[in-house]
Amino acid sequence: MEHVRPPISPNKESYPFILDGETVVNVERQPEKVAANIPSAFRQLYRLAQAKMRDEVGEFGPTMASLALESGSESTSENLHLYEALFGRDSLRVAIDMLPLFPRLTRATILKLAEVQGTSYSSTREEEPGRIIHEYRENDDPIKQELTDKYGWDWPYYGSVDSTPEFIRTIAMYCESDYEGTPFLFQKYIDKDNNPRIVADSLTFAVDWLKRRLDENPEGLIESRSSSPRGIENQVWKDSWDAYFHDDGTIANHDHGVASIEVQRVTYDALLDAANLYESALGRPEEANDLRLRAASLKDMILANFWTEEKSGYFVLGLDRDNLGNLRQLKIRTSNMGHLLNSRLLEGNDPELIHYRKAIIKQLFTPEMLTPSGIRTLASDEVRFRPGAYHNGSVWLWDTHFIVRGLRRHGYNHLADNLAERLFRIINTTKKFPEFVRGDNTPEPSLNMQIVDVWDDRNQRINRVEQPPQEVQAWSVAAILALKHYNATNYRSELQPPRDDFEKSILDSI
DSSP: OOOOOOOOOTTOOOOSOOOTTEEEEEEEEOOOOOOSSOOOHHHHHHHHTTOSSGGGTTTTOSOOSEEOOOTTTOOOOGGGSTTOSEEHHHHHHHHHHTTTTOHHHHHHHHHHHHHTOOOSOBTTTTBOTTOOOSEEOOTTOHHHHHHHHHHOOOSSBOOOSSHHHHHHHHHHHHHHSSSSOGGGGGOEEEOTTSOEEEHHHHHHHHHHHHHHHHHHSTTSOOOBOOSSTTSOSSOSSSOOTTSSBOTTSOBOOTTSOBEEHHHHHHHHHHHHHHHHHHHHTSOOHHHHHHHHHHHHHHHHHHHHHSEEOGGGOEEOSEEEEOTTOOEEEEOOOBGGGGGGGSSSTTOSSOHHHHHHHHHHHHHHTSTTTEETTEEOSBOTTSTTOOTTOTTTTOEEHHHHHHHHHHHHHTTOHHHHHHHHHHHHHHHHHHSSBOSEEOOSOOSSOOOOOEEEEEEETTTTEEEEEEOOOOSEEHHHHHHHHHHHHHHHHSOOGGGSOOSSHHHHHHHHHO
16 A cells, blocks of 8 residues: 655654654544533433434344444544444444343344345455455445545445454354343345345355465464455554564564464354254254364464463464464463453363463553553553553553453452443543543543544654544443443342452552
């Protein structure tokens, strides 16, 4: 991708988090819009789902990814209206979190994504048969035309490697719920080529996509690599171009694929989920056995290749390749490792698995990872850490909430509650449901109030290293509602002692 260095802004302000070879070229102060009261999480979910009341949630399809606050605090800045559209990954994450409260929303999300599921190959859309979208925008959306003009994308755009396994997982969770069960697999829909289908077809197409990707990879991993010269480079939730790098700050090699740790995690769980449905609901036991064997092989690859003993032991962000195709670890500490806790990947009483779980928890609760607001996306001692960066130091509410769920999965309820309280503090302080907050150590959560662009001479491109978050982000709303639902339906951990001496020692350390 070609990049042109812009002129240096004559009114540039100082910015402390500058790396060698970077020059500040633009600083824009954004007007702060302060809400008088804490907005209702339910009300914001209704807005995101285009519903007026609870019973309408799901009637009009999945949630949008984000919105600005309502009148009285609504911002006129274009930068706070970037994601008022359907995103595959975002809508699925909300659908999973909201399944106990709004199963109809989960159902609607699955059906909409099945309707626009990939059916053919296109490099400009990055479409592949069975692939679930990254982003879908209506024809009158001005951002759609802007992205087409800038990057040459066609629509829908499919540049994601984790939305497809998340889709498989969401189908499985919905079928396991009491709302409809496995008969949902025979629900009819019309695909993007106007063919009549049932949900079981969509499931199969998604599983086949996953199998092809695994088979095409020498190590049997799911790698992210754009098929378009101007597509998204990191086709994962941390999709900033500089989010994947080595410990010296060198950007991952995008000429080859990059395998992210949390993508392997969701793929592992998706394979097991699909196997269960193939065997129990679709009468395909041989295929189910194949999927379980693939999951076991993937687990071995994860444990063998993503773990490092450095810095007391942790799971690295991912793997890239040198120019000869050899795997290399991206040895940086990120919140991504915490996602392994909320998975079957590390379940069990095997001493090695227990060691891995405890090592992750120790890392997450170090001063470099833990802030008053939650878990940093990137440890503060890593080269590219910036507290206001989109994915390199900020705290994302959904990300920390996912870790909360993982801690509860393994019985560490006191630690989970500690993180949950930090998330509630964000909402109470900002009076918003922001995408993220700054990952600094200020006593109270704070938001970016400026846009900062730097010219990166080493990589010959502009980097937006700071920007205000979206004010009402669907993942954040769903995370808070899920936490409140848990608190309303479970005993609080203060009524119980810590699980063990390990949890007590972590609590004492923070």
